[in-house]
Amino acid sequence: MEKWQDPNVIALWIAISVVMVVTILLFVVKIMHSGYKRMMQANLRQARLQVEHQKKLVETALVAQERERTRIAADLHDGLIGRLTLVRMKSQVGATPVEVEGLLGDSIAEARRISHDLTPPLLDFSPMHDLLDNLLDPWQQKLDITYRPDIRAQIDLTPENKIQLLRIAQELLTNVIKHSGATQLQVTYRQTEKSIILLFKDNGKGFDTTILKNGLGLNSLEMRAQYLNGRYLLRSAPGKGTRAVVAVNLAA
Structure with missing residues (x-):
């Protein structure tokens, strides 16, 4: 019997082949796992950046809304209310109807401007x-x-x-x-x-x-x-x- 036909030799080569295949498979699995892990880490970093960006935009929205409320309040106080207060003062000191009418017209125009800014x-x-x-x-x-x-x-x-x-x-x-x-x-x-x-x-x-x-x-x-x-x-x-x-x- 040829040496390569010896069952023990055949079994040895089969074992060596199985070990090599298993080793290669483990190596491939390890590479794939490492690549998948890096991909997941990159996705997590990207997700965290997006969440942080969205959070910043929400904070900006809240600040912008508060700034808009402040601007509207200032327009009402300094513009419309100031003009109406002047109308009342003028009427109390005996201003002419024409002068009062002009001041009321300015107040109406200011109210329209503020209303236009809120909703055209x-x-x-x-x-x-x-x-x-x-x-x-x-x-x-x-x-x-x-x-x-x-x-x-x-x-x-x-x-x-x-x-x-x-x-x-x-x-x-x-x-x-x-x-x-x-x-x-x-x-x-x-x-x-x-x-x-x-x-x-x-x-x-x-x-x-x-x-x-x-x-x-x-x-x-x-x-x-x-x-x-x-x-x-x-x-x-x-x-x-x-x-x-x-x-x-x-x-x-």
Whole structure:
């Protein structure tokens, strides 16, 4: 009998083969387990980062809401209540009806302005590009504003979505007026069946986005964009103006 035909030799080779196969399988399982563990750890880190980011956005939302309440209270106290108090004082010291009528007219106008800021009139029936036009129009005297509505499809936005878009536009406009030092502003509103693009571009002094990227206003804009299932993008540099884009996906 040949040596390789010896049952003991055959059994030995079978045992060696089994050991090798088991060793290879264990090695493969270990590699797969290690890779799976690294993948799970990466997913957990990503999940923690997302949770922390969402928490920060919620905190920003609460602060923004409180800031808005404070602003409205200040408008009521310093604007409307102050004017009405003046009307009462004038009437007590014998002001003429014409003077009192003028002061009452100013008070009514102030009340309308505050009401317009809270909920724009005809919100349900006005198209979004007209609401933006009404928002920008009062600032034409202080800033050279070029507004370009690009309506490629008629869509029905909910009042909640219109309000969020208007609040985004108000925030961007406030940033331009208060902080940019710009003299010119280009606003583009593009509306299609699947998306909305809102672009603000100014010729102001710009800023370093790596320094101010976590500001309250910027976080508030990102929060509102996420509410609309959209994204907020900002590009700026010192001396080069600022370009802000809000892209909303309507197909999702």
